[in-house]
């Protein structure tokens with residue numbers, strides 16, 4: 001796979017879900033980590049491990065219209081976590097299937113306040129300046145309830161590895177000290193490892209957690225527009241293999 005990202009189309013859209021709300025059925029009965037700007041609850045769950053000392057967070061749907069990342073995590077939960085109360089892995093697992101529930105339901109990148117949640121976190125480089133309306137970072141950093149729910153979660157739970165699932169152009173975008181994880185993932189997932197995506201992302205989760213808090217964070221970008229059923233098989237092995245860094 002080419003590392004020249006310019007070969008991929010810039011503005012292709014994801015395939016929408018026929019019934020977006022149905023995706024959240026996978027997390028029915030889970031606790032809520034907060035309420036969105038549009039009044040939706042944000043399900044999340046901790047799957048504790050008896051054996052492990054490390055903690056991993058998988059988060060999908062920071063951008064509500066990037067269905068590829070959301071369906072990956074949906075299928076991951078279905079295969080590995082259905083009917084379980086504990087982690088099947090050697091680490092504590094935390095899962096946020098969809099952070100931006102408003103965006104999922106409306107098929108928008110942003111939340112119900114039209115804020116790009118991946119530009120809204122309290123990072124040192126947060127700025128109100130914005131190149132395109134779709135990146136609107138909010139009236140101030142941390143203005144959105146979803147952002148505050150995520151920051152509170154990260155303050156209360158010390159993570160050792162975070163994967164945030166998105167779609168744009170295929171890449172393993174690493175934030176913070178995540179190269180070991182990226183390289184393991186790359187052994188089974190033929191996406192380029194990218195440290196700099198070519199434009200600044202102030203207020204992003206990768207900057208907040210990866211660069212400013214030293215938590216290895218991977219922003220995994222699927223190619224937008226992929227058929228949904230192809231996505232989980234594409235990345236399953238790579239993601240599982242990246243977890244082995246924690247065993248070393």
Ligand SMILES: [Zn+2]
Pocket residue numbers: 062063066166167
């Ligand atoms: Zn995204």
